[in-house]
Amino acid sequence: MPANIANLSVASESISNLTDMTNYAIEMTGVSKTYKTKRALEGLSLKIQKNEIFGLLGHNGAGKTTTVSILTTLIRPDSGSVNVAGINVTKAPSLVRSKIGYLPENVQLYNKLTTRENLRFFGKLSGLRNPDSDIDRVLQYLDFTENADKRVGEFSKGMRQRVGIAQAILHQPEVLFLDEPTSGLDPEGVWQLREVIKSLNVDLGMTIFMNTHLLSEVTKTCTSIGILRSGQLAYTNSIDAVTQEFPDEQAVENLYLSLEAKSK
Amino acid sequence: MSNILATAKFELLSLSRDGGPRLMIGIFLAMMAISSLIGLLTNLTVSDVWQTISQQGLTVAPNPFQGVSVLYYARNSVIYIILIGGLAAIISGVTSGLRDRQAHSLDMILTRQISTRGLLLGKLLGVSAWLTIALGAALSLIGVVLSLIAQRPLDWSEIWSLVALFAAGLPLLAGLAGIGLIFGATAKRESTALVSPIAIWALITFVFPQLGTAARPIALLNPVSAVATIGGPFDLLNAIFSPFAFAEQFKNIAASLLDGTSAAATSAGAAISLTAFLGLVFVLLMLIKRDQIRGVVNE
Known part of the structure; x- marks a missing residue:
């Protein structure tokens, strides 16, 4: 066997050791994380199937941001196992990064640069050699082509969020993480973003993980939800089951509030 | 490696659009153009x-x-390279370090195919390229003005001396930009990010050389001549601090190149000192951890 083919098969074997063929886009088992003296996550276990739009709810300090930071390889868990797209985040973070897109909360982007210049940078960092054709494709998909050569500094919060989504999906990730995506948007911006999230899930088959504290957002956008309380998963179910169990939005809100109240 | 170069290219583009670095480089070039006329x-x-x-x-x-x-x-x-060029380098470095933190885009970058070290190295390369362009433009301006003064084209040895002078300025300015980058990337406040590297620059430019001499502080604004020691304890202090007086080291090289008043051995030592300065800054930059640059920056 030629040396380069041998190397390829070794590399392929190494990758297969790190990946796990599974129906789950996200699997967390017994994950704990402590910052100095504050315990953020305590044995969190969570499974999200592929092609879901999952909404993680919780009050401030419940551990939502820590959960997303671990899933996106930004921080390492103290213990437990975490797989994203079937890949272990601590053993192969770089491989995980090639499979995910991430839009953090309150992203501003680079005001002095145009949409295209912003996206070109993230495209290059995502390993796209010639990102311009991908940029055109994504901007067309998001109905944002006419703003491609305008500076981001001229944009409203909703338009910036669209550029943020564009950078996150430029490399066609399998799993998209959105941290409080509707935060600070006006009602029209919220509606538009909700439609974008749904279409990314339906058209492109992306699994979407949303972090939010807005219950109304979750019930209108997600296919399943989880409620985080004191670093543990207090409740999880499909949105269909939730609406069957709690037929009106007020009832869901009561469930959320009662779970929150228990944690205080 | 390609992502490091992509970061460097992005940094160069961003710096060319940022008001602060552009203004400082503009002042630097203007002063360089008129410095020869002042002479x-x-x-x-x-x-x-x-x-x-x-x-x-x-x-x-x-x-x-x-x-x-x-x-x-x-x-x-x-002296304009040391003073205005030094401040321009610091402001460029700080701007580069603060940019992603102000744009809240750092987490998006760090979830792409680039490490913390790769990102910081790319930034340092980008800022260094920006400073190289500025020094190149300054070199061209000086060359033209000197030709006008001499009323003839510069000969090759004169051109070589000027190129060597500006090349020797690069490690000094890149090192100062690197210090700005370190503070820009890690400081908890924007004001700290800007003031701290300027304090280090003042230390390097004015305090360290002053510790080894009885000369008046104003003597340090002398463009090329090295500050003389007067013996006794000053010799000892000079021996300890002069390797860290990087601006003086650059002046030693300049003295050798422009009027031959500095010995070749002194110039070689100065070149080593400047290279070591850039190397030290590079090592410090590479020691920065991911959690340090992810911290929130307050205005």
Whole structure:
């Protein structure tokens, strides 16, 4: 066997050791994380199937941001196992990064640069050699082509969020993480973003993980939800089951509030 | 590696659009262009006075500017590289370090195919490329002005001396930009990010050389001549602190290149010192951890 083919098969074997063929886009088992003296996550276990739009709810300090930071390889868990797209985040973070897109909360982007210049940078960092054709494709998909050569500094919060989504999906990730995506948007911006999230899930088959504290957002956008309380998963179910169990939005809100109240 | 270069290219593009670095580089280039003219005006004024007093028989001394090399007029540029160029480098570095934190885009970058070290290295390369362009533009300006003063094209040895002078300025400026980058990337407040590297620059430029000499502080603004020690404890202090007086080291190299007043051995030592400075800054930059740059920056 030629040396380069041998190397390829070794590399392929190494990758297969790190990946796990599974129906789950996200699997967390017994994950704990402590910052100095504050315990953020305590044995969190969570499974999200592929092609879901999952909404993680919780009050401030419940551990939502820590959960997303671990899933996106930004921080390492103290213990437990975490797989994203079937890949272990601590053993192969770089491989995980090639499979995910991430839009953090309150992203501003680079005001002095145009949409295209912003996206070109993230495209290059995502390993796209010639990102311009991908940029055109994504901007067309998001109905944002006419703003491609305008500076981001001229944009409203909703338009910036669209550029943020564009950078996150430029490399066609399998799993998209959105941290409080509707935060600070006006009602029209919220509606538009909700439609974008749904279409990314339906058209492109992306699994979407949303972090939010807005219950109304979750019930209108997600296919399943989880409620985080004191670093543990207090409740999880499909949105269909939730609406069957709690037929009106007020009832869901009561469930959320009662779970929150228990944690205080 | 390609992502490091992509970061460097992005940094170069961003710096070319940022107001602060552009303004500082503009001032730097303007001062460089007129520095040689200031030298020429000094020459004309002194020569005029010399001619007057010489005609009146008040002096028999030769005109101090008689027969000076055209490179003499580039002497003033040395202090502008250290002062204005140094501050421009610091502001460029700080701007680069703060940029992603102000844009809240750092987490998006760090979830792409680039490490913390790769990101910081890319930024340092980008800022260094920005400074190289600025130094290149300054070199061209000085070359044109000196040709106009000499009323002839510069010869190859003169061009080589100027190129070597500006090349020696790069590790000094890149090192200062690197210090700005370190603070820009890690400081908890924007004001700390800007003030701290300026304090280090002042230490390097004014305090360290002053510790080893009894010369007046104003002597440190002398463009090329190295500050002399006067023996005794000053020699000891000079031996300890002069390797860290990087601005003085650059002036030693400039003295050697522009008027040959510095020994070759001193210039070699100065070049080593400047390279070590950049190396030290590089090592410190590479020691920065992901959690340090992810911290929130307050205005």
